[in-house]
Each structure stands twice: as C-alpha cells, then as structure tokens.
Amino acid sequence: MKPVRTTARVLLSGIFLASGIKALAGPGGLVPRAKRVTDPMATMLEKIDPRLPTDPETLVQINGVVQVGGALLLALGHFTRPAATMLAASLIPTTIAGHPFWTIKDPEERQRQQVQFLKNLGLLGGLLLAAADTQGRPGLRWRTEHLADSVAGSVRRGTKTAKREAKIAMLTARDRLPG
Structure with a gap:
C-alpha cells in the first residue's frame, strides 16, 4: 500500500506546489480576485492583532508559502497529516476567491468556474483523506x-x-x- 500512498501524495501535492509558486512569484495578478476573501479577513485579522499583515498581496503570498510548504511536506511524506490539513485550510479561501461561479452571468464562464470549483472540492476531499490517513498505524x-x-x-x-x-x-x- 505504501507505493499507492506515496504516488497519491505526490500527485495531490502537484497543483498546490504550482499554484503556491505562482502566488509567490506574481501575487499582483491574483490580488483582484483574492480581495473577495482578503478584505473581510483583513478586518478580522486587525481585531485579533493589529500587527498581523492585512494587505491582500501579502495574504496571497502567505497562502502561497502555505501551499508550497504543505505540498513539499506532503510529496516527501513528512508530517503528511498536518501538511494535508494546512493545504485543506488554504484551499477553502482560494476556492471561494478564485471560482465564484455563483456571481458570473455569462453561462460559459459560469460553467468553467463551476467545474474549477468542483475540482477544488474534489481536491479538498483528497486532502481530508490524507489528513485522516494513519498509514496503517494506530491513530x-x-x-x-x-x-x-x-x-x-x-x-x-x-x-x-x-x-x-x-x-x-x-x-x-x-x-x-x-x-
């Protein structure tokens, strides 16, 4: 079963590594879509601690760091359960910001975004399985x-x-x- 788990983790981590690198290299292109999530989050973060970063570009980069770090840990088989949990947590705001199909009027674009939204839900399911997987050892x-x-x-x-x-x-x- 170990080769199956290893292959699954590597395959699952690939998209997070790619999107995390994209967010780190060019966060500016992602900021307009991310504002849907980062603006309400900024208000919450300011209430928690005014020293926390709240600008959308920094939050996009932080999400990128989480995705790159989580993807590498998951792919390499280190701290796989926490890594999968981190990736799942980062995927939720990414999906809401990136694929709001419910706001789109054009039927073709709405359909494309709905497919991407559902793809991300499938990834979330895979991450939840990885987060719960004890690899045959007792939990x-x-x-x-x-x-x-x-x-x-x-x-x-x-x-x-x-x-x-x-x-x-x-x-x-x-x-x-x-x-």
Missing part, C-alpha cells in the same frame, strides 16, 4: 485509549501485588511474635 485516539487501558492494568496489577506482599509481611511478622 492518536487509539494509542491514547490503549495507553490508558495499559496504565490501568498496571495499576491493578501493582495494587494486587502490594496487597499480597502486605499480607505476607503481616503473616511473617505475626509468626515472629513471641508466643
């Missing part, structure tokens, strides 16, 4: 539950042993008492 929830069970078992055994040793010590002490 954190399973490991936590089994660790708790193991600790509880160890405590029970330790308690039983301590009771038995205390009983033996009491019997031994009683046998040694004079008469």
Whole structure:
C-alpha cells in the first residue's frame, strides 16, 4: 500500500506546489480576485492583532508559502497529516476567491468556474483523506485509549501485588511474635 500512498501524495501535492509558486512569484495578478476573501479577513485579522499583515498581496503570498510548504511536506511524506490539513485550510479561501461561479452571468464562464470549483472540492476531499490517513498505524485516539487501558492494568496489577506482599509481611511478622 505504501507505493499507492506515496504516488497519491505526490500527485495531490502537484497543483498546490504550482499554484503556491505562482502566488509567490506574481501575487499582483491574483490580488483582484483574492480581495473577495482578503478584505473581510483583513478586518478580522486587525481585531485579533493589529500587527498581523492585512494587505491582500501579502495574504496571497502567505497562502502561497502555505501551499508550497504543505505540498513539499506532503510529496516527501513528512508530517503528511498536518501538511494535508494546512493545504485543506488554504484551499477553502482560494476556492471561494478564485471560482465564484455563483456571481458570473455569462453561462460559459459560469460553467468553467463551476467545474474549477468542483475540482477544488474534489481536491479538498483528497486532502481530508490524507489528513485522516494513519498509514496503517494506530491513530492518536487509539494509542491514547490503549495507553490508558495499559496504565490501568498496571495499576491493578501493582495494587494486587502490594496487597499480597502486605499480607505476607503481616503473616511473617505475626509468626515472629513471641508466643
């Protein structure tokens, strides 16, 4: 199964690497479409911390960095679950800003944008699968539950042993008492 996972991760990461590089190299061309998302986000970011960047070009570049970094991690098989999660998070505003088919009047252009929107939803589905994939190993929830069970078992055994040793010590002490 490992070759399938590796191939799938590489194929899935390709579009994010390409679009992330495009955003870093020429953010100006993406800014007009991105403003649909960056302008409301800027208001929210200013409320969180006024030092956070809010200009659309910088936000497009940050999204590009997330996409390039996430794509490389995913393709190389390092931190694949967090990488897929980061890419999924970056894909949502990218899709809303880049393919608002619901605002387009021209039927042909609307159809093209709807296809791109749906393609991105398919990518999002692939990223969600990658984010949930434990590669056949137990997930954190399973490991936590089994660790708790193991600790509880160890405590029970330790308690039983301590009771038995205390009983033996009491019997031994009683046998040694004079008469």
